Every structure is written in structure tokens, then in C-alpha cells.
Amino acid sequence: MLELSGVKKQFRNGNDYSSLLDHIDLRIYKGESVAIQGKSGSGKSTLLNILAGLIQSDEGIMLFNGKDVSAMTTNELAGYRKYNIGFVTQYFNLLGDRNVYHNVALPLQYLRQSKKEIKLKVEKVLEELEISHLKSRPVGNLSGGERQRVAIARAIVKNPSILLADEPTGSLDEKTEETILEIFKNLNHRGTTMVIVTHDKSVANLCKKKYELKNKKLNAIS
Ligand SMILES: Nc1ncnc2c1ncn2[C@@H]1O[C@H](COP(=O)(O)OP(=O)(O)O)[C@@H](O)[C@H]1O
Ligand SMILES: [Mg+2]
Numbered sequence: 560m561l562e563l564s565g566v567k568k569q570f571r572n573g574n575d576y577s578s579l580l581d582h583i584d585l586r587i588y589k590g591e592s593v594a595i596q597g598k599s600g601s602g603k604s605t606l607l608n609i610l611a612g613l614i615q616s617d618e619g620i621m622l623f624n625g626k627d628v629s630a631m632t633t634n635e636l637a638g639y640r641k642y643n644i645g646f647v648t649q650y651f652n653l654l655g656d657r658n659v660y661h662n663v664a665l666p667l668q669y670l671r672q673s674k675k676e677i678k679l680k681v682e683k684v685l686e687e688l689e690i691s692h693l694k695s696r697p698v699g700n701l702s703g704g705e706r707q708r709v710a711i712a713r714a715i716v717k718n719p720s721i722l723l724a725d726e727p728t729g730s731l732d733e734k735t736e737e738t739i740l741e742i743f744k745n746l747n748h749r750g751t752t753m754v755i756v757t758h759d760k761s762v763a764n765l766c767k768k769k770y771e772l773k774n775k776k777l778n779a780i781s
Pocket of ligand 1: 602
């Protein structure tokens with residue numbers, strides 16, 4: 560379970576500090592699916608980055624299965640991400656000069672899995688996302704929709720216990736979006752906890768709980 564209490568985040572803006580998230584409380588149970596909506600600039604990506612252990616909150620606590628992530632060292636945070644988190648970031652963060660296979664294999668290499676195991680898993684996920692034919696292409700010359708699928712493949716290849724996705728269907732056509740939704744649905748049925756930032760109603764409707772980030776607060780939407 561992921562549990563945020565009293566989480567606050569502020570950023571410096573010139574000489575001022577303006578708070579973006581203020582006293583956010585959120586409980587995400589194992590296997591649950593959560594959609595986060597909200598206007599551009601409301602802090603959705605920042606909240607996901609906190610859940611991913613990529614940035615720390617200024618105040619408040621984040622617990623993962625009872626462990627205090629907000630008090631972890633840089634090394635411990637890296638371990639938290641490596642073993643638990645799959646993250647489809649908003650702008651993909653892929654290695655543009657490396658090919659699709661290499662990008663998707665990376666999280667498994669960090670986990671020191673064998674070459675054989677990596678090959679099996681990468682090929683399976685590329686097939687699932689219908690991008691096997693792109694395997695040897697450098698990511699830098701793929702289309703936005705293709706890159707988005709590579710980013711999704713990289714996030715799910717290690718079968719993470721928590722999948723975080725930041726507007727994961729933003730660059731996809733309708734048919735590809737359906738494929739991705741089906742994959743997310745299956746992952747969730749198999750027990751993956753999911754937190755998805757989305758503007759897309761059909762993606763949000765996939766999730767059991769919905770929240771809107773507004774005026775620094777997270778409000779449940781029914
Ligand atoms: N590292 C940072 N330093 C300063 N300002 C930031 C930083 N990260 C985000 N912000 C600001 O916080 C606001 C919200 O950003 P973000 O979380 O990306 O919102 P959203 O994903 O909802 O569009 C933006 O105005 C952005 O400029
Ligand atoms: Mg964002």
C-alpha cells in the first residue's frame with residue numbers, strides 16, 4: 560500500500576516560493592487503480608514523480624508497505640524504484656540513440672537478469688504492444704505514438720507491483736489506445752497497482768477511484 564499524508568511540495572519561482580501541492584492525503588491499496596485528472600499545471604506530474612520516488616516532498620510522509628519513502632536516502636530511493644515501480648513518464652525519457660530493444664531491456668538489466676530471460680521478456684512485451692517490427696530501430700526516429708508504446712513496454716516489462724503512467728494515451732490513435740487499455744486492464748486484474756494521470760474519459764473509467772487535482776488539493780470525484 561502507498562500512503563501519503565500531509566504531503567506538500569513547493570517550487571521556487573524567482574525569489575518566491577509557491578506551493579503546488581498542499582496537504583495531500585491519499586491511500587492507494589495494493590491492486591487498486593486510481594485516475595488523477597486536473598488542469599495543465601495543477602501538479603499531476605509532480606505528484607506522480609513523488610509517488611515514483613524521483614522527487615521528495617517538502618513536508619509530509621509517504622509510506623510504501625509501511626516503509627517511510629520520504630525518509631529514504633538517494634540509494635534507497637533508487638532501490639524502491641528499481642524493485643517496485645514502472646513509470647511511463649509524460650515525455651517518455653527514452654534513450655534516443657539506442658534501439659527499441661535496448662530501451663525496453665534496460666530495467667531488466669538493472670535487475671541483473673540473464674540475457675536469455677531478458678530476451679524472452681522483451682520480445683513478449685514488444686509483441687503485446689504490437690511493436691516487434693520496430694525492435695532494431697533507434698528510438699529517436701520513431702513517431703510519437705510508437706515512442707509512447709516503447710515507453711509503456713519499458714514500464715511494464717519487469718511486471719512492476721506499481722505502474723505509474725503520465726498521460727499514457729496522449730499520442731495514440733484510437734485503435735492503439737484500445738490495445739493499451741486492454742493491456743492495462745489485464746495488468747490490473749493480475750494485481751498491478753495503477754496510478755494514471757489522464758484527460759481521457761475511457762482511461763479514467765478503467766480506474767476504480769478518480770481524483771481531481773485542483774487548487775493544490777486532491778478531491779475524490781464520484
Ligand atoms: N522542478 C521544478 N521547478 C520549478 N517549478 C516546477 C518544477 N516542476 C514543476 N514546476 C511547476 O509546477 C507546476 C505544475 O507542474 P506539473 O506537475 O508538471 O503539472 P501538470 O502535470 O499537472 O501539468 C508548473 O507550473 C511547473 O512549472
Ligand atoms: Mg504533467
